Protein backbone atom coordinates (compact mmCIF):
# COMPACT_ATOMS: atom_id res chain seq x y z
CA UNK A 1 0.00 0.00 0.00
CA UNK A 2 1.80 3.13 -1.21
CA UNK A 3 -0.95 5.69 -1.41
CA UNK A 4 1.02 8.29 0.56
CA UNK A 5 4.29 7.69 -1.31
CA UNK A 6 6.82 10.46 -0.69
CA UNK A 7 4.48 12.71 1.28
CA UNK A 8 5.74 14.14 4.57
CA UNK A 9 3.74 14.03 7.81
CA UNK A 10 4.43 15.37 11.28
CA UNK A 11 3.08 13.59 14.35
CA UNK A 12 3.22 15.50 17.65
CA UNK A 13 3.28 13.15 20.61
CA UNK A 14 4.34 10.32 18.33
CA UNK A 15 6.78 8.43 20.54
CA UNK A 16 4.34 5.88 21.92
CA UNK A 17 0.68 4.86 22.08
CA UNK A 18 -1.68 6.15 19.40
CA UNK A 19 0.97 8.39 17.81
CA UNK A 20 3.51 5.58 17.42
CA UNK A 21 0.94 3.41 15.66
CA UNK A 22 0.05 6.30 13.34
CA UNK A 23 3.76 6.57 12.45
CA UNK A 24 3.94 2.83 11.68
CA UNK A 25 0.88 2.92 9.46
CA UNK A 26 2.01 6.05 7.59
CA UNK A 27 5.43 4.55 6.91
CA UNK A 28 3.71 1.33 5.69
CA UNK A 29 1.74 3.54 3.29
CA UNK A 30 4.96 4.94 1.81
CA UNK A 31 5.06 8.25 3.70
CA UNK A 32 7.96 10.01 5.39
CA UNK A 33 7.21 10.78 9.02
CA UNK A 34 8.66 13.16 11.57
CA UNK A 35 7.72 12.30 15.13
CA UNK A 36 8.11 14.86 17.87
CA UNK A 37 7.71 14.16 21.55
CA UNK A 38 9.07 14.96 25.00
CA UNK A 39 9.88 11.24 25.44
CA UNK A 40 13.26 11.19 23.70
CA UNK A 41 14.34 7.58 24.34
CA UNK A 42 10.99 6.17 23.13
CA UNK A 43 11.00 8.51 20.11
CA UNK A 44 14.53 7.58 19.08
CA UNK A 45 13.72 3.86 19.48
CA UNK A 46 10.65 4.17 17.25
CA UNK A 47 12.61 6.08 14.62
CA UNK A 48 15.25 3.32 14.49
CA UNK A 49 12.50 0.67 14.29
CA UNK A 50 10.95 2.45 11.27
CA UNK A 51 14.23 3.20 9.47
CA UNK A 52 14.99 5.93 6.94
CA UNK A 53 11.35 6.94 6.46
CA UNK A 54 11.06 8.15 10.06
CA UNK A 55 12.89 10.88 11.96
CA UNK A 56 12.53 11.90 15.58
CA UNK A 57 13.10 15.26 17.17
CA UNK A 58 12.46 16.50 20.71
CA UNK A 59 9.25 18.52 20.66
CA UNK A 60 7.43 20.02 23.60
CA UNK A 61 4.17 21.14 21.97
CA UNK A 62 3.97 24.15 24.30
CA UNK A 63 7.16 25.59 22.76
CA UNK A 64 6.79 27.83 19.70
CA UNK A 65 10.51 27.53 18.96
CA UNK A 66 10.40 23.72 18.97
CA UNK A 67 7.40 23.75 16.61
CA UNK A 68 9.47 25.86 14.18
CA UNK A 69 12.28 23.30 14.40
CA UNK A 70 9.84 20.44 13.75
CA UNK A 71 8.38 22.07 10.64
CA UNK A 72 11.87 22.96 9.38
CA UNK A 73 13.00 19.33 9.79
CA UNK A 74 9.88 18.07 7.99
CA UNK A 75 10.54 20.40 5.06
CA UNK A 76 14.07 19.07 4.62
CA UNK A 77 12.43 15.72 3.74
CA UNK A 78 9.97 17.04 1.16
CA UNK A 79 6.62 18.83 1.03
CA UNK A 80 4.67 18.77 4.28
CA UNK A 81 1.24 17.22 3.65
CA UNK A 82 -0.10 16.54 7.11
CA UNK A 83 0.00 17.12 10.86
CA UNK A 84 -1.46 15.04 13.66
CA UNK A 85 -1.88 16.94 16.91
CA UNK A 86 -1.81 13.80 19.01
CA UNK A 87 0.21 14.90 22.09
CA UNK A 88 -1.89 14.87 25.20
CA UNK A 89 -1.96 14.60 28.97
CA UNK A 90 -4.77 13.10 31.03
CA UNK A 91 -5.19 13.13 34.78
CA UNK A 92 -8.78 12.58 35.89
CA UNK A 93 -9.50 14.64 39.01
CA UNK A 94 -12.89 15.79 40.39
CA UNK A 95 -13.73 19.47 39.91
CA UNK A 96 -13.28 20.54 43.53
CA UNK A 97 -9.90 18.79 43.77
CA UNK A 98 -8.50 20.23 40.52
CA UNK A 99 -5.92 22.86 41.33
CA UNK A 100 -4.97 25.68 38.99
CA UNK A 101 -1.63 24.12 38.09
CA UNK A 102 -3.29 20.88 36.94
CA UNK A 103 -5.93 22.77 34.99
CA UNK A 104 -3.27 24.88 33.30
CA UNK A 105 -1.10 21.83 32.48
CA UNK A 106 -3.98 20.27 30.52
CA UNK A 107 -4.75 23.59 28.85
CA UNK A 108 -1.15 24.16 27.83
CA UNK A 109 -0.41 20.73 26.37
CA UNK A 110 -3.79 19.72 24.93
CA UNK A 111 -5.18 23.10 23.88
CA UNK A 112 -2.28 25.53 23.42
CA UNK A 113 -0.17 22.72 21.90
CA UNK A 114 -2.85 22.01 19.29
CA UNK A 115 -3.19 25.71 18.46
CA UNK A 116 0.58 26.19 18.13
CA UNK A 117 0.84 23.09 15.94
CA UNK A 118 -1.86 24.22 13.54
CA UNK A 119 -0.39 27.71 13.36
CA UNK A 120 3.12 26.39 12.75
CA UNK A 121 2.27 24.16 9.78
CA UNK A 122 0.05 26.49 7.76
CA UNK A 123 2.86 28.31 5.88
CA UNK A 124 4.52 24.99 5.00
CA UNK A 125 1.22 23.52 3.79
CA UNK A 126 0.62 26.62 1.69
CA UNK A 127 4.00 25.99 0.07
CA UNK A 128 2.84 22.41 -0.59
CA UNK A 129 -0.42 23.71 -2.02
CA UNK A 130 -2.55 21.45 0.16
CA UNK A 131 -2.60 19.90 3.62
CA UNK A 132 -4.57 17.90 6.18
CA UNK A 133 -4.55 18.39 9.94
CA UNK A 134 -5.99 15.83 12.34
CA UNK A 135 -6.58 16.92 15.93
CA UNK A 136 -6.97 14.15 18.49
CA UNK A 137 -9.79 15.07 20.84
CA UNK A 138 -11.84 12.54 22.86
CA UNK A 139 -15.35 11.24 23.45
CA UNK A 140 -15.36 13.52 26.52
CA UNK A 141 -15.78 16.38 24.01
CA UNK A 142 -18.89 14.73 22.56
CA UNK A 143 -20.73 13.38 25.59
CA UNK A 144 -18.49 14.45 28.50
CA UNK A 145 -17.66 12.50 31.64
CA UNK A 146 -17.37 13.22 35.36
CA UNK A 147 -14.15 13.77 37.32
CA UNK A 148 -11.97 15.10 34.52
CA UNK A 149 -12.85 18.78 34.24
CA UNK A 150 -9.44 19.99 33.05
CA UNK A 151 -9.08 17.27 30.41
CA UNK A 152 -12.68 17.76 29.28
CA UNK A 153 -12.23 21.53 28.90
CA UNK A 154 -9.08 21.06 26.84
CA UNK A 155 -10.61 18.43 24.55
CA UNK A 156 -13.75 20.56 23.93
CA UNK A 157 -11.34 23.34 22.98
CA UNK A 158 -9.67 21.00 20.50
CA UNK A 159 -13.07 20.19 18.99
CA UNK A 160 -13.96 23.89 18.72
CA UNK A 161 -10.59 24.98 17.34
CA UNK A 162 -10.85 22.25 14.70
CA UNK A 163 -14.05 23.79 13.36
CA UNK A 164 -12.73 27.37 13.52
CA UNK A 165 -9.54 26.38 11.71
CA UNK A 166 -11.44 24.28 9.15
CA UNK A 167 -13.52 27.30 8.12
CA UNK A 168 -10.52 29.58 7.98
CA UNK A 169 -8.20 27.20 6.15
CA UNK A 170 -10.57 25.68 3.57
CA UNK A 171 -9.87 28.51 1.08
CA UNK A 172 -6.17 27.64 1.43
CA UNK A 173 -6.86 24.00 0.54
CA UNK A 174 -6.03 22.81 4.08
CA UNK A 175 -8.49 20.45 5.77
CA UNK A 176 -8.88 20.11 9.55
CA UNK A 177 -10.79 17.29 11.26
CA UNK A 178 -11.02 15.96 14.80
CA UNK A 179 -10.92 12.35 15.99
CA UNK A 180 -12.72 11.39 19.19
CA UNK A 181 -11.41 8.11 20.60
CA UNK A 182 -13.18 6.22 23.35
CA UNK A 183 -11.12 4.09 25.75
CA UNK A 184 -8.14 2.80 23.78
CA UNK A 185 -5.59 0.35 25.10
CA UNK A 186 -2.52 2.58 25.70
CA UNK A 187 -0.41 3.68 28.67
CA UNK A 188 -2.78 6.63 29.13
CA UNK A 189 -5.31 4.29 30.77
CA UNK A 190 -2.79 3.41 33.51
CA UNK A 191 -4.07 6.41 35.48
CA UNK A 192 -6.84 4.00 36.52
CA UNK A 193 -6.60 0.56 38.07
CA UNK A 194 -7.22 -2.51 35.87
CA UNK A 195 -10.52 -3.08 37.71
CA UNK A 196 -11.66 0.50 37.02
CA UNK A 197 -10.80 0.12 33.33
CA UNK A 198 -12.73 -3.17 33.15
CA UNK A 199 -15.75 -1.45 34.70
CA UNK A 200 -15.50 1.32 32.09
CA UNK A 201 -15.40 -1.24 29.30
CA UNK A 202 -18.71 -2.64 30.52
CA UNK A 203 -20.28 0.77 29.77
CA UNK A 204 -19.07 0.64 26.16
CA UNK A 205 -21.68 -0.92 23.80
CA UNK A 206 -18.92 -2.84 21.95
CA UNK A 207 -17.54 -4.38 25.13
CA UNK A 208 -13.80 -4.04 24.65
CA UNK A 209 -11.07 -1.40 24.53
CA UNK A 210 -10.19 0.00 21.12
CA UNK A 211 -6.71 -0.50 19.70
CA UNK A 212 -4.13 2.05 18.63
CA UNK A 213 -4.15 0.37 15.19
CA UNK A 214 -7.86 1.08 14.76
CA UNK A 215 -7.42 4.79 15.57
CA UNK A 216 -4.37 4.97 13.28
CA UNK A 217 -6.44 3.63 10.37
CA UNK A 218 -8.94 6.45 10.83
CA UNK A 219 -6.18 9.06 11.11
CA UNK A 220 -4.55 7.77 7.94
CA UNK A 221 -7.88 8.06 6.11
CA UNK A 222 -8.29 11.67 7.29
CA UNK A 223 -4.76 12.50 6.11
CA UNK A 224 -5.27 10.91 2.70
CA UNK A 225 -7.09 11.99 -0.46
CA UNK A 226 -9.92 9.56 0.33
CA UNK A 227 -11.26 12.19 2.75
CA UNK A 228 -10.73 15.13 0.37
CA UNK A 229 -14.32 16.34 0.86
CA UNK A 230 -14.14 16.25 4.68
CA UNK A 231 -13.26 19.25 6.81
CA UNK A 232 -14.47 20.38 10.22
CA UNK A 233 -15.79 16.86 10.85
CA UNK A 234 -15.71 15.20 14.25
CA UNK A 235 -15.33 11.44 14.00
CA UNK A 236 -15.89 9.22 17.03
CA UNK A 237 -14.16 5.84 17.18
CA UNK A 238 -15.31 4.67 20.57
CA UNK A 239 -17.23 1.39 20.44
CA UNK A 240 -20.42 3.44 20.79
CA UNK A 241 -19.31 5.05 24.08
CA UNK A 242 -20.60 8.51 23.09
CA UNK A 243 -24.12 7.24 22.30
Ligand SMILES: NC(=O)c1ccc[n+]([C@@H]2O[C@H](COP(=O)([O-])OP(=O)(O)OC[C@H]3O[C@@H](n4cnc5c(N)ncnc54)[C@H](O)[C@@H]3O)[C@@H](O)[C@H]2O)c1
Nearest residue numbers: 013016017018038060061086087088138181183184186188
Ligand atom coordinates in the same frame (compact mmCIF):
# COMPACT_ATOMS: atom_id res chain seq x y z
N1 LIG B 1 -6.00 6.15 25.16
C1 LIG B 1 -7.21 6.63 25.24
O1 LIG B 1 -8.10 5.98 25.79
C2 LIG B 1 -7.56 7.98 24.65
C3 LIG B 1 -8.92 8.32 24.56
C4 LIG B 1 -9.26 9.57 24.01
C5 LIG B 1 -8.27 10.42 23.56
N2 LIG B 1 -6.96 10.06 23.68
C6 LIG B 1 -5.98 11.03 23.19
O2 LIG B 1 -5.09 10.38 22.29
C7 LIG B 1 -3.83 11.05 22.30
C8 LIG B 1 -2.73 10.00 22.45
O3 LIG B 1 -2.85 9.39 23.72
P1 LIG B 1 -2.36 7.91 24.05
O4 LIG B 1 -3.54 7.14 24.47
O5 LIG B 1 -1.50 7.40 22.96
O6 LIG B 1 -1.51 8.19 25.38
P2 LIG B 1 0.06 8.24 25.64
O7 LIG B 1 0.21 8.84 26.99
O8 LIG B 1 0.65 6.92 25.37
O9 LIG B 1 0.58 9.25 24.52
C9 LIG B 1 0.58 10.64 24.67
C10 LIG B 1 1.86 11.14 24.04
O10 LIG B 1 1.87 12.58 24.15
C11 LIG B 1 3.17 12.94 24.56
N3 LIG B 1 3.20 14.25 25.20
C12 LIG B 1 2.70 14.60 26.42
N4 LIG B 1 2.99 15.88 26.68
C13 LIG B 1 3.67 16.35 25.60
C14 LIG B 1 4.24 17.61 25.27
N5 LIG B 1 4.18 18.67 26.11
N6 LIG B 1 4.85 17.74 24.07
C15 LIG B 1 4.94 16.69 23.23
N7 LIG B 1 4.45 15.47 23.49
C16 LIG B 1 3.81 15.31 24.67
C17 LIG B 1 3.58 11.83 25.52
O11 LIG B 1 4.97 11.84 25.78
C18 LIG B 1 3.10 10.60 24.77
O12 LIG B 1 4.04 10.13 23.85
C19 LIG B 1 -3.90 12.06 23.44
O13 LIG B 1 -4.19 13.35 22.90
C20 LIG B 1 -5.07 11.58 24.27
O14 LIG B 1 -5.67 12.61 25.01
C21 LIG B 1 -6.58 8.87 24.19
